[in-house]
Amino acid sequence: MAQEGILLGMGNPLLDISSVVDDDFLNKYDEMASKYNVEYIAGGATQNSIRVAQWMLQIPGATSYIGCIGKDKFGEEMKKNSKLAGVNVHYYEDESASTGTCAVCVVGGERSLVANLSAANCYKSEHLKKPENWALVEKAKYFYIAGFFLTVSPDSIRLVAEHAAANNKVFMMNLSAPFICEFFKDALEKVLPYMDYIFGNETEARTFSKVQGWETDDVEEIALKLSQWPKASEIRKRTTVITQGADPVVVAQDGKLKKFPVIVLPKDKLVDTNGAGDAFVGGFLSQLVQEKPIEECVRAGCYASHVIIQRSGCTYPEKPEFN
Secondary structure, three states, rough: OOOOOEEEOOOOEEEEEEEOOOOOOOOOOHHHHHOOOOOEEEEEEHHHHHHHHHHHHOOOEEEEEEEEEEEEEHHHHHHHHHHHHOEEEEEEOOOOOOOEEEEEEEOOOEEEEEEEEEHHHOOHHHHHHHHHHHHHHHHHHHEEEEEEHHOOHHHHHHHHHHHHHOOOOEEEEOOOOOHHHHHOHHHHHHHHHHHHEEEEEEHHHHHHHHHHHOOOOOOHHHHHHOOOOOOOOOOOEEEEEEEEOEEEEEEOOOEEEEEEEOOOOOHHHOOOOOHHHHHHHHHHHHHHOOOOOHHHHHHHHHHHHHHOOOOOOOOOOOOOOOO
């Protein structure tokens, strides 16, 4: 049974502002909230995963989240949205920057994303070190951070990673995007030894392989190599989890490979693939924190992403139908 505060996420919170718009609007998204009927969703990769894990767990306050927002109306919207989701959020509120946003502009069923990180870029480890925030770290037994946060506060990541290693807790990250593997290679390699679980998709895995000079595009081989990267703590072996869209999920664990089929969805039921990877991780984490076997973790991940891609944005019904 997962207890309160068992899972802590840390990342770049972005308020997704989603609306159906016209062609003329695409370059003027600042007007979006006043001119169109918009939907607000507490987004950003890590926050999406944490919200999905919270939804799957259905245990109030099982998850917590840390990141930076601005002191403005979008920040208030973010706080309201996150609390409604049942996540215990401890945002650092920056006085000088506005809350990070991602405009999701829908024209004729196609989506255009315009992200503005703004305050999400301003997180400082001083906020993490405050007693009321570090208490979340002390309480949690599992940590999840998307690779995007390496661009903002690598020292915060290091603090949590070292705490996890010293206290036999589970530390997890995501490759998140090819540019993280390419342009934040050093920062990624510094925290890789602390990772007990590493997530990514096939494109990110292949980019990582290319940057490392491994001379292979074989996702299974890359997953194995990632799992065998030296670890800071040898208490547990690293597990690599690579998603491949509609193709099987690849899991490398203790020198062994497993593949798991995803749930096939008819094309006419596909609404929006945004957040699918985040949802997979959220579903996976919801079972991992309950110490379920890897097969159940992957099954829950596939279920969560299957639900999310049939809806607009990273949203979900009131209760999951997973058992």
